[in-house]
Amino acid sequence: QVQLVESGGGLVQPGESLRLSCTASESTPSNHAIGWFRQAPGKEREEISCITGGGITYYTDSMRGRFTISRDNAKKAVYLDMNSLTSEDTAVYYCAAVRRCSFTGYQYDVYFWGQGTQVTVSS
DSSP states (O other), rough: OOOEEEEEOOOOTTTOEEEEEEOTTTTTTTTTTTEEEEEEEEEEEEEEEETTTTTEEEEEEEBBBTTTEEGGGGGGGEEEEEEEEEGGGGGGEEEEESSOSSSSSSSGGGGEEOOEEEEEOOO
16 A cells, blocks of 8 residues: 655745655555656646656656755655745645656556645745
8 A cells, every 4th residue: 555745845935945755654665656746726737757666757847957856765755856946836746656757647647646745935
């Protein structure tokens, strides 16, 4: 059974950085491909990045550069480092276990979602 918990969200000022964590439960295998997504109020869900169990990374073009995905399989954790945040980055951020990563469309390969963590960028 897969269980994922996001953490690290909060209120930050424009220009600041934030690290989100997605931690799997003890019973969850450590080699799942994991994707990060976000959804702002009134907007469609966006794909951000995906990382395979072996550490190969994929980024949505619009997210490349300011966002960095990484993982520590020993800790069963996947991270999303976000830099130069703006108000446009305000959203609920989700991690999810995916069957396979790709540059786009992997939201349709999700088989388990985390509960989400709120990120608010405001001065």
